[in-house]
Amino acid sequence: MNSSTVLQGKELSKTFRFGNENIRVLQSINLSLPARSSLSIRGESGCGKTTLLNILARIENADTGELSWEDRIMRCDRRASRNEVAHRANFLGVVYQAYYLVPELDVLENVTLSARISGGMNQSMIERAHSLLRQMGVEGKARQIPGKLSGGERQRVAIARALLNRPKVLLADEPTGNLDERTGGEVMDLLLNTCSQEGASLILVTHNLAFARATDQQTILTEGKLNEV
């Protein structure tokens, strides 16, 4: 693996079984993500984009293949070990279409949750959380609960949460899927700019061609194969 590559997948395959039918969603996928770069994955609904992201995040097993997070090489056909799970908290950030903010926590607590989970919660993390919320334009909402925020604001908070631990890679699964075009554009600009500022690489799953074009590498997942555009 190239020293500047932060994430690499080799020969990743995944088959789902529905009754007697086997559906092969990923076929020997090879993927390489250099540091401080961005990669987009497009594809039809149900083609396996989210599954690929889950495998890259080690929250789902592949049938075969190997995954590297910087120097850590992992077999993808077995469940993530405790060390891998602990490493994930600092190595990866995740942003989902549905935000998944914890409704009982206020905005600041939601953002700092990733630091709590990784065991790195301290005063400087709180300051960083404020700084990220400022960058996202929602600092004034720090003490509000997610239920009182708009969709765009919620996604900004989710991005701030994903970036708090200074992850090397940010996985974003259709982060603008629930937003209108204008708000989606704003959120995407923020996502790309902040990743660039923070030095995080980005893997973006999107249906939006314009957003995909804004990334360094553009790929399409078709019939289980990842093709570069």
Add this chain to the structure above:
Amino acid sequence: MKIPWPFFLAWKQLFPSQKKVSFFSFLAVVGVALGVNVMIVVVAFMKGFQHKFREDIIDAQGHARAIPLSRTKEWPKLQQELLAQSEVLAVSPYLQGPLLLQRQSYHSVPLSIGIDLSGGKSVLPLDEFLQSGQMRMEAHNAVDVTPVPQIASLQDDVVFVSQYVANRLGVRPGAILRMGKSKGLADDQLGVKVVQLGVGVPSAEWEIVYIGDNQWSIRSAGLDFNTTLKPKDGLLDGGPGTPTFALLSPFVEPEIGSVSIYQTFRSSTVEVFSPAMIERAQADEMVPPKEVRVGGIFEVPWQGFHAEAMIGTFRLLEDVRSSTGLCDGMFLKFSSQISGNEDTLYSFCEQLELPRSGDWAFVPWFVENAWFFDLLKFEEYLMILIMVPIGLVAAFAIAIALMTTVLRKVREIGLLVAMGGARVAVGSIFCLQGFLIGLLGAVLGCGLALLFICFRDEIMSFIVVRIAGDEGKSGVAQFYDFYSLNVPYPWESSESASTFLTFGLFAVFVSTLAGLIPAWRAARMNPADALRNE
């Protein structure tokens, strides 16, 4: 201090930010608290009743009884031997058996106890029993001022009878009324009060007149009695056959000519027959009954004591039974080092019995009344047996509520794993919620139980008055004597502390257990499937 994140999330799910408490948490905590409160209060009251019965039994029969295994006249020697031991505080020999009491055509066959009071301190607090048994008279324009009879007035021709016997025979002790005709002094402060009414005081009207120079005239026209007295130690004692008065305010001189008028009623007499006397009468022998006066009415608080009972002197019983030099047993009272612990008391009784084996048995109070305490224990266990399933039902309710939360938070669970949370840690959030509900419920329940114990009289009065009304209150209180119950706080008694601790820990344990199933379900959830969940 860093709070572990599962604990932080568990707390926040129960008490969310910007909201004081979630509805589920409120209901769950209050439910557990009420359960804990009820369990503690019921057991504390049961223990209070046990404690009260224990005290009542000890009052009624001492810490132990020495019972002769065969008829013996050696008991005075044993009495002396026992009194020589520092652990033995008092020894009261007694005779007991049935006697026939008769007044006109009314009969009663009470258990009659003859007590030897010559040995000094009595084991039984008879004065307390008499106090509760005083019977008041009601009269127009007069107030019953009869002093409470004292055990000191127990003589060979005087007996105390239980309320039941008094009602059956229609007898009463002597009484004295202050008549409304008193002049010169306010009704409620007549200058003198009756402190003693001997059984020999006849029925008559008495005038107490202040004649000046610290002198009082006591006279009764009907009895042709007239005497002038100066108070001695604050008392006006006209001698046998007259009531004894005490000055209420020795330093305030009443107006000369101030008069207090009293009416006395002589105590009833009853005739006493013993089985031996009846046998002799059946053999056509002339056996005159023994005539005694009723010196007072007593009530023993211990319900196990005979309702139909009479207390007289040892000599009276000897006399009517024609058995001299025998005794049926001795009531014993020990020092607190011995009596404070049942095991110590038992060993001490064994120690006393060993050298006298075959002649005397020493029976501690709790052995003699074991049946009663077994019954109370059984009742207590039955209560717990009923309440524990109630606690478990509450636990099921918590488990179901937490399970619903798990199902509601499936995607959140997936996210926490995706963010680097270990599955066990994610699962423990729900287990900790159960633990917190149990802990808060236990603390609140203990607090409620403390409040209930503190204000038990007010609460019980409130409930009883609403159920039975003001009239029924005294009846209920007589049956369930809540008001004199000694229900100790946890800092006052280790037994009470252990009750609080046991039920508090039980609540925490059961609630945590209730959180285990949802926790297990959350922990084994596939995060990818959880995130896909709709």
